Amino acid sequence: MAAAIRQPGWYRGAIGLVLGAAFGFCLVVGLRLLSGLDAFQTEQTGYPQVIVPLITAPFGFLFGFGAFDYWFRWAAGKPTIPEDHSGHGATKWQDYFKFNTDHKVIGTQYVVTTLFFFLIGGLLALLMRAELAQPGTQIVAANTFNGLFSTHAVVMIFLFIIPVFAGLANYVLPLMIGAPDMAFPRLNALSFWLLPIAGIIFLGSFLAPGGSFDAGWTGYAPLSTGAPLGQTFFNIGVQFAGASSIATALNFLVTIITMRAPGMNLWRMPLLVWANLSTSLLVVGATPFVAGAQFMVFFDRILGMNFFNFLEGGDVISYQHIFWFYSHPAVYIMMLPGFGIISEIISTHARKPVFGYRLMALALIGIVVLSYSVWAHHMFVAGMFSWLRVPIMITTMLIAVPTGIKVFSWLGTLFYGKIHTYSTAMLFALAFIITFTVGGISGVMLGMIPIDIHVSDTYFVVAHIHFVLFGGSVFTIFAGIYHWFPKMTGRMYDERLGRIHFWGTLVGTWMTFIPMHWIGMDGMPRRVADYASQYGDWNLLISVSAFVLGAVQLVFLYNMIVSWRFGPKAGPNPWRANSIEWQVSSPPPVFNFDEIPRVVGGPYEYGTPGARHAIMGGEGEGAEVPETKPSTVTVPS
Amino acid sequence: MTRLPILKMVLAVIVFGTVQSVILLQFNWFGDEASTAAKPIDTLLDVTIIISSFIFAIVCVALGYALIKWRAKPGDESDGLPIHGNTRLEIIWTIIPVIIVLGLAGYSWAVLDDIEKTDSNALHINAYAQQFAWTFGYPEDGNKWSEGELHVPVDRQVIFDLQAQDVIHSFWVPEWRIKKDAVPGLETEVIVTPDKEGTYSLICAELCGLGHTTMRATVVVESEAKYKAWLNKQTTQVPEDILKTTNQYEADQLKKEEQSGGIEGSGVIEQ
Numbered sequence: 001m002a003a004a005i006r007q008p009g010w011y012r013g014a015i016g017l018v019l020g021a022a023f024g025f026c027l028v029v030g031l032r033l034l035s036g037l038d039a040f041q042t043e044q045t046g047y048p049q050v051i052v053p054l055i056t057a058p059f060g061f062l063f064g065f066g067a068f069d070y071w072f073r074w075a076a077g078k079p080t081i082p083e084d085h086s087g088h089g090a091t092k093w094q095d096y097f098k099f100n101t102d103h104k105v106i107g108t109q110y111v112v113t114t115l116f117f118f119l120i121g122g123l124l125a126l127l128m129r130a131e132l133a134q135p136g137t138q139i140v141a142a143n144t145f146n147g148l149f150s151t152h153a154v155v156m157i158f159l160f161i162i163p164v165f166a167g168l169a170n171y172v173l174p175l176m177i178g179a180p181d182m183a184f185p186r187l188n189a190l191s192f193w194l195l196p197i198a199g200i201i202f203l204g205s206f207l208a209p210g211g212s213f214d215a216g217w218t219g220y221a222p223l224s225t226g227a228p229l230g231q232t233f234f235n236i237g238v239q240f241a242g243a244s245s246i247a248t249a250l251n252f253l254v255t256i257i258t259m260r261a262p263g264m265n266l267w268r269m270p271l272l273v274w275a276n277l278s279t280s281l282l283v284v285g286a287t288p289f290v291a292g293a294q295f296m297v298f299f300d301r302i303l304g305m306n307f308f309n310f311l312e313g314g315d316v317i318s319y320q321h322i323f324w325f326y327s328h329p330a331v332y333i334m335m336l337p338g339f340g341i342i343s344e345i346i347s348t349h350a351r352k353p354v355f356g357y358r359l360m361a362l363a364l365i366g367i368v369v370l371s372y373s374v375w376a377h378h379m380f381v382a383g384m385f386s387w388l389r390v391p392i393m394i395t396t397m398l399i400a401v402p403t404g405i406k407v408f409s410w411l412g413t414l415f416y417g418k419i420h421t422y423s424t425a426m427l428f429a430l431a432f433i434i435t436f437t438v439g440g441i442s443g444v445m446l447g448m449i450p451i452d453i454h455v456s457d458t459y460f461v462v463a464h465i466h467f468v469l470f471g472g473s474v475f476t477i478f479a480g481i482y483h484w485f486p487k488m489t490g491r492m493y494d495e496r497l498g499r500i501h502f503w504g505t506l507v508g509t510w511m512t513f514i515p516m517h518w519i520g521m522d523g524m525p526r527r528v529a530d531y532a533s534q535y536g537d538w539n540l541l542i543s544v545s546a547f548v549l550g551a552v553q554l555v556f557l558y559n560m561i562v563s564w565r566f567g568p569k570a571g572p573n574p575w576r577a578n579s580i581e582w583q584v585s586s587p588p589p590v591f592n593f594d595e596i597p598r599v600v601g602g603p604y605e606y607g608t609p610g611a612r613h614a615i616m617g618g619e620g621e622g623a624e625v626p627e628t629k630p631s632t633v634t635v636p637s
Numbered sequence: 638m639t640r641l642p643i644l645k646m647v648l649a650v651i652v653f654g655t656v657q658s659v660i661l662l663q664f665n666w667f668g669d670e671a672s673t674a675a676k677p678i679d680t681l682l683d684v685t686i687i688i689s690s691f692i693f694a695i696v697c698v699a700l701g702y703a704l705i706k707w708r709a710k711p712g713d714e715s716d717g718l719p720i721h722g723n724t725r726l727e728i729i730w731t732i733i734p735v736i737i738v739l740g741l742a743g744y745s746w747a748v749l750d751d752i753e754k755t756d757s758n759a760l761h762i763n764a765y766a767q768q769f770a771w772t773f774g775y776p777e778d779g780n781k782w783s784e785g786e787l788h789v790p791v792d793r794q795v796i797f798d799l800q801a802q803d804v805i806h807s808f809w810v811p812e813w814r815i816k817k818d819a820v821p822g823l824e825t826e827v828i829v830t831p832d833k834e835g836t837y838s839l840i841c842a843e844l845c846g847l848g849h850t851t852m853r854a855t856v857v858v859e860s861e862a863k864y865k866a867w868l869n870k871q872t873t874q875v876p877e878d879i880l881k882t883t884n885q886y887e888a889d890q891l892k893k894e895e896q897s898g899g900i901e902g903s904g905v906i907e908q
Contacts, residue, residue: 142847142848142849142850143847146844146846146847146849215844216844220804220805220843220844222803222804222805222821223804223805223844223845223846226803226804310821310822310823311822314822315822316805316820316821316822316823317820317823350707350717351709351715351716351717352716352717352718352719352720353719353720353721355720355721355722355723356721356722356723356726356727357721357722358722359722359727359731381807381816381817381818382805382818382820383799383817383818383819383820383823383825389749390742390746390749393742393745393746394739394742397738397739397741397742398735398738398739400734400738401731401734401735401738404730404734405727405730405731405734407696408730409727411696411699411700411703412722412723412726414699414700414703414704414707415699415703415707415720416707416717416718416720417703417707417717417718418707418709418713418715418716418717419703419704419707419708419709420709421704421708422711430700430704433696433700434696434697434700437692437693437696438693441689441692441693444685444689444738444741445682445685445689447742448681448685448741448742448745449745449746449749450674450677450678450681450745450748450749450752450814451678451681451682451685451745453678453814453815453816453817454667454678454811454814454815454816456816456842457807457809457816457842457843458842518666521666521667521668522666522667522668522811523668523811523840525809525840525841525842527844527849528849528850529850530850530851531850576714605719606716606717606719607716607717607718607719608719611719
């Protein structure tokens, strides 16, 4: 037992958690008593005895869990534990609950964790739809309702869409570029473990006096600066999720820039790699702004600073500028990795090179550049300086162009191909093109100021965001999970269940979100717990469809869980794809490659006889790709 | 690609796009029109719907055509043609969208300028927003005040000076098509010329807390004579303590300081 406590792991993590919380608590209470104050402070924007432990406890847990062991030993000049590939690879399910430094294990951890939060976020949405099925108040009161849509958005954005892409890329990207792992495996593991912490803090806000944060995921000041304690949970949770996101992005950048296999120049990188390069550039540039915005709100609340207190010279609008300077690029953070996934899948299943590969890559970079210049289109009616509106409208409209290039290029990829639609991944990819186009069109409409003036803050915006985030991002996530499921688990999922999931999701998405456009244009504001009775019928339809959409996700979960355990063996390359991750076994060996592959051509050389993307290690010229042994590598610890 | 399939696809796009536009234009999406801004905005929407219908048609037809024409037979393990791109096509589908979006942006700009033109004889009304109610002051008529009910004359431009007392609210009358946030510490205004008599709802469109859902007011648009009559019946005045915008607040502070012995009394310059 004593040994177990000294080892990094859950026991030590639990002790660290308690000690961390106790330290924070005693610090606050001690200092307050020393200053002659009451031990506890219970103003709703205060509660230092809760907030400080909320910050210290996660660090205590991370210390105990072993996140910093190696770095501390190294910094202290102590012998580090012999470079622990002990923390590499997974041979049993318990290994997924450790501080594991293997990018493949971390990728799986990410995907499973974020799908869990997807379920939570979905349940929150269904609670909302249950309330909105009829006019009037039936199930939840107004304050609970405000908390529901706020946490729904935060969980979906910060704990599902952004990190699930990081998870998929974590698994696939090092394999794709022929690297043995990510550049910073320990940082990678730390990035992952920050996520569940953020999730627990967000959801823990439901237990706070006054309920969960309820100022929307946007948390506009001064509503947020005066809100009950739950808002502080949001401020802090965003720091953990944001730090995770930034660290992962740095990791991707360094990995992509420095660890590509010999021969893989920029124009031989698969578009998924390009997409994650672009996304990471956005994350490192923009995410600090949301962290900053939430810190400012936090300081306003706790320390009585007056960033957004207009009575003391604060500027209310500046919150929105800082917030959207992150949160608009964030929608591309949530979309660009999906673009990469779709390019891989369409090219593979249409058996054709991606049409206009270079323009596709440049379009990604174009989106990165432009997306820093469009944030204020969220503020056309916010009362900001009116001269800024037209320039922002123009950049906003222009960003539709690179996005359009991508859509047309995917269509071009299909032409003269051999389109296989047996795979659920491909079905989602094809449906994505249509659904995302609808979201793109409503996006252009929202960019046009006179139209935006009428429909901003209505259900039209809700419809738009769900068409691009659900019909867009989530479709690409499903496509990606189905596509790489055989690689990650070594087993095949059930295509029949996949098809049920696909059609249910497609119909559910359209039935749920299309009518939202209509009621929004007709005058139903968003973020309301009740509405005029004239919208009753449409809302009932939306709610019923939302429940169908929710139910059909259970088919997906069942398919994934059962296939992971019992599915037929998939073999290394079930889709006959060219990129490097398919040339190793499924699942890949612990260190990915016995010998680093040599890249000799573009990633999508379908249809050119004899063309190769990469030559795997130990492979003679023109020989068959040898089977790589499954993960049985053991490393002395 | 030979001529014929292209022709077929173009035809399909025209039919699909036209049918979709015609269907979509049958609906009055934004609801009743009751201000001079509504017409140009709704026309802009119609134009956008037509352009969008054709773009959507292009994507659907291209996808559908590809799926019908190039779907692999089961068991077919061959690859498609190794086409890597077509520079001319790529330039076309970059340039044409640029022209379309810039055109729409220019059109939007023109509409925006049009609906925000101010009249010299516009009527100024103050709209005060606080959790969770709207109140109105009529500075041109003895600073009269009404709670939860706004009256305006028809066919005369009204400029609402919005003042938020606590958090951000948003002033929205859907039939007028205009919306603007009321921001604490900031002066914002809404310019609108109601052109249809009737009773409408003023909706708070920006999440402002627990009562956000119910933060509404009645808007009555009536003839100038009726408006005057209604105003004459109002007896209360805008209360003194209603919070002002930052500028006025600071001006007040300054005045107070002056009255209480000037800035010297503040202790900053005194030493």
